[in-house]
Each structure stands twice: as structure tokens, then as C-alpha cells.
Amino acid sequence: MVAVLTGNHYEVLGIDARATPEQVEKAYRFCLEMYGDSSVALYSLLDPEEQRRARSRVQEAYEVLRDPFRRHEYDVSQGFARPGGPMSVLPRPASGPVPVRTPPPPPPRPPAPQVLEGPVDGAALRRFREQRGINLKDIAARTKIGVRYLEYIEADRHAQLPAAVYLRGFLLEYARATGLEPLRTAEAYMSRIRRPKDD
Amino acid sequence: MMEALPAVMPAASSRARRQVWSVGGGKGGIGKSLLTAALGVQLARVGRKVVLVDADLGGANLHTCLGLAGPPLTLGDFICRRVERIEDVLVETGVPGLRLISGSADFLGAANIKYAQKVRVLNRIRALDVDIILMDLGAGTSFNIIDFFLISDVGILTVVPEPTSIENGYRFIKSALYRKLRGAAPTEAVRSIVDSALDPKNPLGIRTPLDLLAAVEREDPSSVAILKQQMAAFHPRFVVNQVRDPSDVAIGHQLVTACSRHLGVKATYAGYVPFDDAVWRCVRQRRLFASAVPDSPAAQKVRELARGLMQGESLALTW
Numbered sequence: 331m332v333a334v335l336t337g338n339h340y341e342v343l344g345i346d347a348r349a350t351p352e353q354v355e356k357a358y359r360f361c362l363e364m365y366g367d368s369s370v371a372l373y374s375l376l377d378p379e380e381q382r383r384a385r386s387r388v389q390e391a392y393e394v395l396r397d398p399f400r401r402h403e404y405d406v407s408q409g410f411a412r413p414g415g416p417m418s419v420l421p422r423p424a425s426g427p428v429p430v431r432t433p434p435p436p437p438p439r440p441p442a443p444q445v446l447e448g449p450v451d452g453a454a455l456r457r458f459r460e461q462r463g464i465n466l467k468d469i470a471a472r473t474k475i476g477v478r479y480l481e482y483i484e485a486d487r488h489a490q491l492p493a494a495v496y497l498r499g500f501l502l503e504y505a506r507a508t509g510l511e512p513l514r515t516a517e518a519y520m521s522r523i524r525r526p527k528d529d
Numbered sequence: 530m531m532e533a534l535p536a537v538m539p540a541a542s543s544r545a546r547r548q549v550w551s552v553g554g555g556k557g558g559i560g561k562s563l564l565t566a567a568l569g570v571q572l573a574r575v576g577r578k579v580v581l582v583d584a585d586l587g588g589a590n591l592h593t594c595l596g597l598a599g600p601p602l603t604l605g606d607f608i609c610r611r612v613e614r615i616e617d618v619l620v621e622t623g624v625p626g627l628r629l630i631s632g633s634a635d636f637l638g639a640a641n642i643k644y645a646q647k648v649r650v651l652n653r654i655r656a657l658d659v660d661i662i663l664m665d666l667g668a669g670t671s672f673n674i675i676d677f678f679l680i681s682d683v684g685i686l687t688v689v690p691e692p693t694s695i696e697n698g699y700r701f702i703k704s705a706l707y708r709k710l711r712g713a714a715p716t717e718a719v720r721s722i723v724d725s726a727l728d729p730k731n732p733l734g735i736r737t738p739l740d741l742l743a744a745v746e747r748e749d750p751s752s753v754a755i756l757k758q759q760m761a762a763f764h765p766r767f768v769v770n771q772v773r774d775p776s777d778v779a780i781g782h783q784l785v786t787a788c789s790r791h792l793g794v795k796a797t798y799a800g801y802v803p804f805d806d807a808v809w810r811c812v813r814q815r816r817l818f819a820s821a822v823p824d825s826p827a828a829q830k831v832r833e834l835a836r837g838l839m840q841g842e843s844l845a846l847t848w
Contacts (some may be wrong), residue, residue, distance in 0.1 A: 356848035371783035
């Protein structure tokens with residue numbers, strides 16, 4: 331299998347971490363065309379399935395980098411930016427980038443990771459996620475956590491979930507992927523679980 | 530037997546003299562010979578002493594591209610030592626500063642010239658009073674072609690925006706690179722890994738040079754650095770010929786990106802030449818478009834291409 335696209339979101343789009351929104355946009359279009367079904371340049375190098383996977387990696391990278399908030403969060407997670415430090419790109423007031431063959435832009439996001447009010451259980455997580463228009467497959471693709479486990483988390487099926495140490499990691503990833511404050515979300519969820527094997 | 534390769538000379542310096550450039554591409558009928566001839570004319574026009582070498586042994590027609598009749602003596606006569614001096618097979622083209630060593634029409638096509646003979650040929654050509662030796666490599670990926678490409682200081686890879694040509698282009702890159710790596714393989718084990726990579730259905734699952742490096746890493750980690758060094762020194766320059774629209778122009782950038790990401794090869798995009806009716810009208814009149822219609826779009830782009838190649842510049846993605 332050819333190594334399709336490895337590396338971080340910037341490497342996937344072939345730009346550096348200081349790229350402007352315009353550069354992100356242009357790089358994205360270039361990659362879409364390059365990995366598109368009618369691309370001539372990749373002929374015989376990648377098979378259709380590899381090309382499809384490359385496209386979805388490009389899409390994934392773009393979805394994060396086009397959004398100033400998600401991009402900042404990502405930069406922090408990759409060590410490109412400090413938590414609470416300046417964002418590499420300032421969010422635009424109104425117009426936003428021109429969408430190109432992409433799903434409609436997600437609703438505008440508040441700047442800081444959110445903290446859920448009230449009990450942090452599966453249902454609360456799910457409500458928050460759905461408000462943000464994020465589906466479980468996106469989270470699974472981003473976090474490499476199986477969709478099934480994400481479903482168990484949201485359904486509070488604690489018995490099916492792995493040991494606390496792993497579950498905590500899942501929750502941190504889940505929170506980052508949805509825009510929740512990771513630590514507090516994970517702690518709040520964990521605190522509601524009582525399982526014999528964890529005591 | 531491996532002989533010492535001629536030293537690669539740095540571009541854009543006083544030692545930039547006597548460079549060998551070669552034009553390959555894997556596929557036939559994509560305009561290699563016309564491009565070579567036009568580049569030669571342009572280089573001569575800006576004052577370089579150029580010798581064109583038709584290394585398309587078996588399908589030589591560079592002379593026709595230049596509007597010349599087939600010369601009586603050819604490169605084949607020199608290789609077979611029917612003539613002693615390389616000067617004996619050198620002809621004037623009518624363009625000041627541009628001379629030609631013609632290939633033979635039907636002689637060496639099937640014969641495999643030994644590596645040492647190729648080096649002898651190039652060394653004798655390099656000894657001429659010349660700045661740039663510009664070789665037209667034929668179609669295909671035979672050792673004759675690939676070795677000349679690998680010996681060159683500047684290896685130009687011509688493609689047209691069609692799947693068949695792109696496929697042959699990638700095949701050419703892999704064949705050339707594997708041959709280079711094989712020559713540098715420090716151990717028998719590494720050499721046999723390289724050999725198995727040549728078989729597209731190899732049991733190691735090697736499909737690209739990156740896979741090959743990974744396989745060597747597993748077998749003999751100490752050899753990886755040498756192979757990586759060879760890969761870094763392998764630097765094909767793409768020319769996209771017969772370009773019809775902006776998306777065709779973009780193919781050059783996509784090829785460079787794809788080579789880097791998926792093959793681990795650092796290629797560059799030397800330039801492109803538009804599809805131009807003036808070119809084929811000239812072909813039918815056995816005249817070279819670069820001389821006959823110098824303000825045609827194709828001729829203009831060839832001039833840019835020649836300038837870029839001389840200065841070691843390439844088209845970069847700007848965004």
C-alpha cells in the first residue's frame with residue numbers, strides 16, 4: 331500500500347503552519363484537483379481507493395484549518411501554538427472563506443473550549459456535539475477512537491467502556507474534537523461513573 | 530564493472546561549462562526530439578556552444594527535426610569504432626554554435642551498449658569544445674536510455690497531459706532510480722531487495738522507492754543512509770509538453786508534489802510548452818518551429834524553459 335498522506339494537517343495540504351486563510355484555500359483546491367477522480371497527474375501512482383483516502387485526509391485537514399478556532403485548538407494540540415496564546419489566524423467578522431465543493435460551513439464557534447453546565451453525562455455530550463453539527467464518524471476519523479466506543483460514551487454504557495485510564499483518554503480526545511474543555515469534561519464524566527473494577 | 534562517473538559540475542558558475550543535459554520521457558510521440566532540437570537552437574542563440582546528441586538509437590530523427598538529411602556517419606559508427614574520432618561524426622546544423630551527432634536509424638536499437646562504452650562516449654563528447662551536450666533519449670526505459678539519463682547533470686523528463694504519458698513518466702522515474710540505487714547498493718542483500726522491487730508483483734510488496742527504503746530498513750538498517758543519499762541526488766526536471774489549458778499547466782506542479790509525497794523523489798517543474806499548431810505545420814515542412822516561427826507561443830515558452838534550466842530555476846507553486 332502506498333503511504334497515502336501522512337503527517338499533520340499542514341503537511342497534508344503542503345503548506346506551513348503560518349499559512350494565511352487564502353493559502354489554505356488555494357492549497358486545498360490544488361490538492362482536491364490533484365486527488366480528484368479526473369486527475370491525470372496521479373495516474374498509475376495511486377489506485378482509486380488510495381486516491382479516495384487521500385481526498386478524505388485533505389478534506390479533514392481543510393475542515394480544521396479553515397476554521398480559526400479549530401485551527402488554533404489544533405495548533406495547540408500539535409505544539410504550534412500555546413494554549414491561550416495568540417491565534418495564527420484571526421476569525422473573520424462576516425463573509426468567511428468561499429466554500430469550494432464542500433459541505434456548508436459549520437455554525438460559527440465561540441472562541442474558547444466550552445464547559446458544559448449541569449451534569450456531564452452521555453446525553454449532554456451528545457446534545458453538545460449535535461448542536462455543533464459534528465458526527466461521530468468525524469470524531470472517529472480524527473481521534474482514531476472506534477465509533478462504537480463513542481456511541482457507548484454517549485449512551486452511558488459504562489460496562490462496555492474500557493478501563494478508566496483508557497476511557498479518560500477517550501474523553502479528552504472526544505472533548506477536543508467537539509470543542510469542549512478537555513480536562514474538566516473528562517473529569518466530570520468520570521466522576522459520575524461507578525464501576526466495581528475501577529474502585 | 531562500474532567506472533567513475535564524470536563529476537557533476539555546479540550550475541551557474543565558471544565551471545558550469547560542459548554540462549550534459551538529457552531529455553527523456555518514457556513514451557514515444559510526446560515531442561522529445563522537437564523539444565531537444567528547439568532547446569538546442571535556443572541555447573546556441575544565447576551564445577552557448579551546444580552539441581546535440583541523438584541517443585535515440587534505433588529511432589533517431591533529431592536531424593529531421595532540424596531540417597537536415599541523415600548524415601553518413603553516426604554515433605553508432607563511433608561506438609563500434611568504425612571511426613576513431615568523435616569529431617568524425619559531428620556535423621554542423623546551420624545554426625551557429627549548434628552541432629549534431631546523429632543517431633543511427635536502424636543499427637543499435639536492440640543492442641545493449643555496455644556502461645563503460647556509454648561513459649567513453651560521453652567523455653569523448655565532453656572533451657569537445659562545448660558548453661552544453663544535449664541528448665535526446667529515445668522512448669522506453671532500457672538501460673541505454675536510463676544510463677544516459679543518470680550520467681547527465683540535468684535530466685529532463687518530458688510528459689504530455691495524458692494518462693499514458695504520465696504512467697510512462699512514473700515508470701521512467703522508478704526504473705532510473707532503482708538502477709541508480711542498485712549501482713550504489715553496499716551489500717548483496719540490499720541489491721537483491723532492489724532487484725525484487727523491479728518486479729511490480731514482488732513478494733515484499735514494494736511499489737514505490739519509499740516502500741523500498743522501508744524494506745531495506747527492515748533488512749539492513751545500516752544501508753539506508755546510502756540509499757537515501759542516492760535518492761536525494763536524483764533530481765528529474767519535468768517539462769509538460771502540449772499544454773492546452775491551465776489545468777494542464779497545473780499537472781507539472783501536481784507531478785512534483787506527487788513525486789515528493791508518494792515516491793520520495795525530489796523532482797522540480799522546469800516548465801511547459803503549449804500545444805501549438807505552428808509546431809506541426811513546421812514539422813511537415815521539415816523546419817524547426819523555434820527557428821521558423823520564433824514568436825509562436827511554443828517557441829516563446831522554449832526560450833523561458835532554456836533560460837530557467839540554465840539558471841537552475843524551476844516553476845514554483847505560489848500561494
